[in-house]
Amino acid sequence: MSTLNPEISFIPSEEDMEHILSWTCFPSSNWSEIMSCYDRKCLVVAKLEGRPIGFLAYKYETVCIFISIADVHPERQNKGVAKLLVSALCERYRNSRYKALNLYCSPKESQFAWEKIGFNHYPKRARKNRNEVYMYRIFGDACEVMPADEKMGDTANVVQIFDSEVPRDDDPASWYAAIDFDQGSNKLNKPLLFFGNEKWQIRISTGGVERFRGRYVDYDRKSDVYECLYIEELKGPGFR
Template identity: 25%
Template sequence: MVTGYHIQELCLMLKILQTNLNPSRKHLLQIEKWLSKEYNSGGHQFYGNWNGIVKSFENQNLITIQYEDLVYGFLTFKLDDYVAHIDICVIHSEQRRKGLGKELLDRSTEYFQSFGILVLELFCVPKSSQSTWKRLGFLDFPEFPHNNRISMFKPIVEYLKPNNPGETKQNKILLWECKGYRKERENPKYQWELQFENDGKTLQKPIIQPAYYKWNLQAIINGEIILEEEIERFPNNNVEHGNFLIIRELIV
């Protein structure tokens, strides 16, 4: 009879792994047990984040992947408007390199999309996890001032990708990786060619780009500059800022 964690291969084959959006304290204690064991054996130090994991559990910001009542992995997160911040994603040490991390992330992504989330964000801790996240489709942030962490992101909807700055477009948005007063000495780093829905303001695909809030942004409609300002000073109904430039509509 196959029991315990050794039932893993059977679960994957039969597609009967469960995603639990509301794990119980019993599941939380399982997680504590195997994180503590790994910590004491000199493995990954995720147990050092235990207080944060408990807080995520209490805020219902913890998702587990399991077979019946046996937890194989978990993910903690925060939702912020259109961004899901992934804090911790851990698979049981005996079950790694079997695709469970991708399975957990894919199922969690479907859940986030139900809240209108457009993009995932995380910090690579430990730094050695960067290559793993890249395999899962995450991209590196551009360099931000005063930020030494390895930040990564992954859009989870179809989005408008930048094209080559300098091409002549009647409707476009330009972004400089600098403040407005330095714009004349540098070339724009990103350009998006805009295509609107029938209402003339909603973009057919949203712009999703990590961006420092002091960077300069310029909107051109019908060949004329209609808005030009640092991201944080753009009208709030046009631009969501923070670690991302997210534009879904342009009201002029």
């Protein structure tokens, strides 16, 4: 596969948009979304010889960036254009409040292309509609969430995540993340970010003692983060 080296631009012109319209096959409803992202300055294009050959239209969530629509010119596909666009988007926001990209695969078959450029599937049962395919890619500084089949060891400070709302006491966690804190505070030095179901149970232990057990949604009801499980500071009576 030969690769291209296009110019990346986050400030496409009206002429660029007209050119994209000439080759993209999206219906009018999608084009309306593309132009809405363009108006909000949330569109990045790859240009070769001054003309767009690919783009990503995106939206800001709370701590994630949702890729609404992406396309590459039919004659320029499978040449690394989408990978370059994603890399540029990650680099642009690497030191911002945004930590990850997420998207909905439509058509479903597009998941295989996203996999090739570093996206992962949401865990099973994370979404209400299990027929929908959602994917994510974490690019910011965050705790590493590990599958529970990898030994947790003697981690004193840990968040365990279960893939059910009311697991039995002897049910093992499905994932875990070792956590650490800024000196003298309950703020994590790296936030925990996980694309799970808000009703799944989490258990938080510090100093080897369990401090919280319950659904993620009940842990911090004042949180404005809706797109993922996100903890940047331990809150509540157990952490004072």
